[in-house]
Amino acid sequence: MFTGIVQGIATVAQLRDRPGLRSFRLQFPPGFADGLAIGASVACDGVCLTVTSLDGPDAASFDVMQQSLHLTTLAGLRAGSRLNVERAAKDGAEIGGHPLSGHVDCMATLAGVRQPENNHVLRIAVPPQWMRYVFAKGYIAVNGASLTVAEADKRAGWFEVWLIPETLRMTTFGDKQPGDALNIEIERQTQVIVDTVRDAVEERLGPLLPAIEALLRERGH
Known part of the structure; x- marks a missing residue:
């Protein structure tokens, strides 16, 4: 389980295709991988992945099946790509966001970006069959980050989230441009x-x- 509070930004250091899967080596921020072990779970842009090897003090590798590549944005990652990461929650951990499984429900599209003073607003277009679960003031996970829905238009098929500077600092949302794909996990x-x-x-x-x-x-x- 994850809390939806992104703990850092990782960078794709290397990727390799093998029959039936793709392997990623991620470079983490200093200290993120302290105590990380083979078999541990890490949410990578909201996708729960299992550590397959440790590659130095701040790096680890993961294998991703073709089905996961098809259903998530991980298929579009390249060397140098940045992604949100969170370690699995420990028993008794404070849930600062909302409980996440790391199982992505669908991909959405960033439809627009607005930047009022000291804020960053993302308008996100969601497939119709998933929009029924999106409500203003409700929770939703976008690329592994627990966010509160500010507005939702079910007929038009979009919702908006407002991001404060601290959220932009700790995540990759500041990099995103209209047309980019995003991973969505609905609040269960x-x-x-x-x-x-x-x-x-x-x-x-x-x-x-x-x-x-x-x-x-x-x-x-």
Whole structure:
């Protein structure tokens, strides 16, 4: 489990393709890898990866399966790419953000950037099937960072987050430009509630749907 509080920025030092997977060697900020062990979990731009080797005091390697490359932004990383990293949370750790699994639900697109004074606003476009779980004032994870949704337009398919200077300092969000892909993990409690309500409504209204649809057609809707 992770807390969604990014602990540093890592750099891709090397990558290598092998049958069925791609291996990354990441260079971490000084001290980030203290006590890190083979088999440990690290969230890399929100994707939970397992340490496969330790490559010096501040570097480690990870293997990424083709499925994970297909479903996340990791396929687009190159030597020199920067990404948000967080060590797995320990028992009793303070949850400064919200609990994350490190399992990315979808990729979104950075639709726009605004920079009012001392703020940095990202407008993020999300696939329609995932937008139903996004609510203003709710939590969402973007590239492994726990963020609060400031505004959400479900019809247009976007939400906005406001970032303070400290968040920009500790993450890669300041590097992002419109059109860039982002990893999204939905807040699980919100997903459970929405799906439970939808299932209950569909179960109760299911037999009535043909009549409702016929009535709407008669009225020109």
